[in-house]
Structures are given as C-alpha cells and as structure tokens.
Amino acid sequence: MRVRSVRTAGVAVAGVAAVGALFATATPSTAAPLKINYAVTGSTDLTGLGAALPLGPGAADVEADLQQGNITGTIDLPETKTKFLLAGILDTHAKVKVTPNGPLTGTIKAGVVDVAGDFTVQITEVGHFDIGIPLSNCKTTEPVRITLTSGAGFNPAVGGTLTGNYKLPKFADCFVDTEIINFLVVGKDNPISIDLKAK
Template sequence: MRVRKARAAGVAVAAAAAVGALLVTSGTSSAESVELSYTATGQTGLTGLGATLPLGPGQADVRGDLQGGALSGTIALPETRTDFKLAGLLDTHAKVKVTQVGGLTGTLAAGTVDVTGKFDIQITEVGHFNIGIPLPNCKTTAPVEIKLKSSGNFNPAVGGTLAGSYRLPRFADCFVDTEIINFLVVDKDNPITIDLKVKQ
C-alpha cells in the first residue's frame, strides 16, 4: 500500500513539474504558447443599488504566449441574480446576463496578470417580493470595459484572483424602469473580483 501511495505521489509531482516547465520556459514555436481552461467564479458590487451580484460558475479559456507574455481569451458566465432592498426598504431582485464582446487581451509578467475585456450587460428581469417582470431588451447602450489585475501571485498552472472596477453606461429599452435604473446605477464605481481555478 505504501509503495502504491509513493508511486502515485511521484506521478503527481512529475505531472506538476511538467506543467510548470511548460509555463515558464520557451522552446520551439509549438511550445511557445499554452492553452488553459479555468472555472470562473466571483462577484461584483453594484454600488448604486447597495447590492452584490454573484458571478459564475462559468468558464474562462486562455491562450498565453510564453515568450512574449501576451494573453488572450474568452470568458462565459451564466445569467445570475441579485437580491437587495431598494432604497433600503423594498424587497427587490434583478436577473443579469453578462456577455463578452470581442476577446480578452492582456499580459502575464512576473506572476502578475493585467487583462481587459468589453462586455454587454443585460438586465433580463426585475421584480419585488419574488414577482418578476421580464425585460427582454434591457441592456447597456455601449459595451462596458473592465480592466482586471491579479491580486497576489498568479500561477497559470493553478489560477488566482483578478480584481478591478468599472462604470456602467446608460441602459435602454427597460420599459418604465429605464430612467430609474439609469438614475441608480450609471457612472458609479463598481468593484469586481474573479477567481480562476484551472480545470483538471
């Protein structure tokens, strides 16, 4: 039994070493880039609402240029929901869909990731006391640019945490809620964190 455990541990160490070597060295052109998939979870604060919106679990697919340090990729997140008290009194909820527009671009250098992406933000439903009103076309009038930077050391073979902030532009096509939404959320700083964990 001890021999089997020792062999299993040896295989795991060897696999980890191989991944690490792939990520920190450059060789032939076929070995100068790596593609990895991560489970993406996180949250963002909606300052104007006094609410927190959970994000994920979704998936981030990243391609890294090991020689030049350039990163590109995509991130897909499911629709999510936040519950809060409007004006501190009225039980309210909103369902939100975040959709990437174009690719993520950035750099990885010395364990630090800087990445930027643009996203459409759609509010698919609002309601009170769990009675929802669908909003099929309510979304930002322009893509939202979000800049993220790693918090602490980012190990591509494991993952890490990215953090940043962003501001929302105006929303349109939200029926009678359009101006209320814009009054509450437009042009306010909203914090965001994304935790990436490499998929096995």
C-alpha cells in the first residue's frame, strides 16, 4: 500500500511539472503584440535636385511582436514642399506626396530595427518664384522600395531614428516637365531619415 501511494504521488508531481513546463513555454509565444502609435518627422535629400524635402509631421501605427522579433505597421505622411535652384539659378519649388502601397514589415532583433515598404511618390505641383502649376497625376511609374534601419539600442516604447537610402524610378504624366524631372532624379541615391516618437 505504501509503495502504491508513493508511486501515485510521483505520477501526480510529474504531471504538475509537465503542465508547468507547458505554460512556461507557451506564454511567451502567445503574448499579444505591442501596439504603439508614433509621431513621425524626418527628411530626405533629393540628390539630383540638390534639394532637401521635409517629411511630416505624420503618424505611424506599429505592432511589434517582441518575442518573435517581427514588426508590421502603417505610416501616413502629408503633402510637403521643397525649394531649390534649378540649374543653380532658377528659383523653383515642388510639392510632393509620399503614399505607402501597403504595410511596412520588418524585424527588431538585439535592439536593431530593420523595416521596409513600397511607396508611390507623386509630384502634385511645380513652379518658379512661388507661382505653382498643379499636376494631377505626375507620379512614379513603379513602386519605390525604401528600407530603413535603426542604430543599436532602439527602444520601441520611446522611439528613435531610422535611416536608409532609396532610388527613384521614372515619373510619368508630368506634362512638359516629365523629361526634365526624369533626367534630374531617376536612379540617384537619396538618403532618408525618419524620427519616431511614441505618443
């Protein structure tokens, strides 16, 4: 009788230990993704124009699975304006709208964020000496792939800076400006910097 009781107790202890181990391994993988809203500002240099284009203020909604190291999110940026000297002499401006074609996806591993997405870049107005000519459908003919990377120690709960480079494909439907826009901007390396601040 004593032997049977000891064996029964041993089986019970082993069962409790197994259930405990199951919960211990299941909890991290089933943890809900961290949802964060960011205020977004930044800038990009349009190398072919010798112009700096401010970005934002906009907003980003991000879900980060810190256990698996995956990130998905959306970003919304308003139309913005840049000024530059065309050919170094002609006072020129352009209004630009950058629109994501889908969600941003990437990873966060060892405190470093890598994220990428496809965008459409539209020039909504060009002009000289602050006199603008609206362009209804002047935009890139294929998606612009932008990849961004943070420095070490990125804290999702606070935010930080992401940087990268991208190239612009050809533009179309820009009327008489199509050829000159493509001559100046297509295929150039353009640096970009995005600042995220958790709300």
